[in-house]
Amino acid sequence: MKADNYLKLTQFYQNYAAMVDQENWDAWLDMFSEDCVYKVQARENYERNLPMAALSLTSKGMLKDRIYGITETIFHDPYHQLHLVSSPLILSESDDGIIESQANYTVFRTKNNGIAEVYNVGRYLDHLRLTEQGIQIKSRLCIFDNEMILNSLIYPI
């Protein structure tokens, strides 16, 4: 991979984390292609080839519906997220600009009156499309290590 592409990729991963942490859902949606896949899945299911996921969204329409759900319908304790995302590991790069890459993440959750706690730990497994216009997510799997989700999972990871 060319160094400037790696720089773009790194910027993309960090920007994703920043947009999610800022709850900038329009910017989050813009990072996905129309035919995208976004899943938040327990490592146990992933490693045993069990298809169940905590969230399994298979179109941009579903992502929009999720955002409607978390902003308008789901009742939950207010909280902030803070993501720490490692630099990406490139797994493969095809001639038509599809990059397969992964990065580890840690998400801290802070509730009102609360102390930051480790909320979700895992890795992104990604297929990204690199074009002149920028990078878009074809698919992002958030494979988390936590055996138990701490009560609920509302916002995207």
Added chain:
Amino acid sequence: MSHENPIPMTPVWEHEDTSRIPFWAYTDEDIHKQELEKLFYKKHWCYVGLEAEIPQPGDFKRTVIGERSVIMVRHEDNSIYVVENVCAHRGMRFCREKHGHVKSFTCPYHQWNYDLEGKLQGVPFRRGVKQDGKAKGGMPKDFKTSDHGLTKLLVATRGGVVFASFDHDVESFEDFLGPTMLSYFDRMFNGRKLTLLGYNKQRIPGNWKLMQENIKDPYHPGLLHTWFVTFGLWRADNRSELKMDEHFRHAAMISTRGSGGKDTQTTNVSSFKESMQLNDPSFLDVEVEPWWDGPTAVMMTLFPSVILQQQVNSVSTRHIQPNGHGSFDFVWTHFGYEDDTPDMTERRLRQANLFGPAGFVSADDGEVIEFSQQGFEQKPFHRSLAELGGKEIEETDHMVSETLIRGMYAYWRKVMGV
């Protein structure tokens, strides 16, 4: 409820019926320990898993009943055994894998080895060591391996679902459910093989009974779960029934989905938005299945350990695993049926987005349970109210009642002796 004696030394149920539930029922650690004994370890069948999780002889799954770790394993003769995960020697929880395949169980500490029924097969150095032509050490002559097996549980399987009991004098599983609950159980588990789709697991900081109550409470879905109402999946005037077993411990909420849209019942609910449409309607791409025989949703609470979910095409078991009075793990096992088409499997998976710790209509259940527990902990001398639909315990043909909660506590009081 007297403020002079804010924390009663001996909890007393002050109200004459179960339309008031004292907060100490959720906050008292001693009550919790008694519940484990009287509800989870004696006289009740508890959920352990699906046969589909251990399809081959030697396959096992580690799980819990109440707060005791157990192993469900398939024997060479294809029958299922459940044994306690505590070595007969020094008491170690020896099985550390969540699932796997074994020929026998061995405790790593001193290599005590058990067959798949839990019988002790061998003990290293049983006859001691030979030194200078003499046997030294080892187990006494009267040591019998047959006296030192793993604790073996009674097992009941029906329709591919496995239940177990530490209490070998428990009534039959069929009697435990009673005819009404059994008919709804058999509707969902009608003999077709199940296929495992996977797990969702969450840790909810609240008393375990609150989850039973949540699924015995048809008052909240149309109010808390605004997603249900917004997209027409649930309305207070849906055709529905509330049913119980003769002891009032188990229950079923049975409902048939309306067509959605506006009427006086929904426009009363502040969350109803007539113009709302999903960007991707495939979340609610429901296909009617013949086995439903009418109802689009049947939510069963089998006391104390499990909830059986059919919500349109999404089917799952939800296993309640307490840890202390103020917390439980909630494990969802989603499944399908052997004759499902790939499209039906996709449909079940898509609709699963509504459920579980991230679900559109389930994430908020865990949240309200957490905050209910917070309320209980701050004033344990107080009580909650469950009076919707009256003070009696009776089956109904509508959803506007808390009768199932009153029923559960009538049973709970009898078993707990309070």
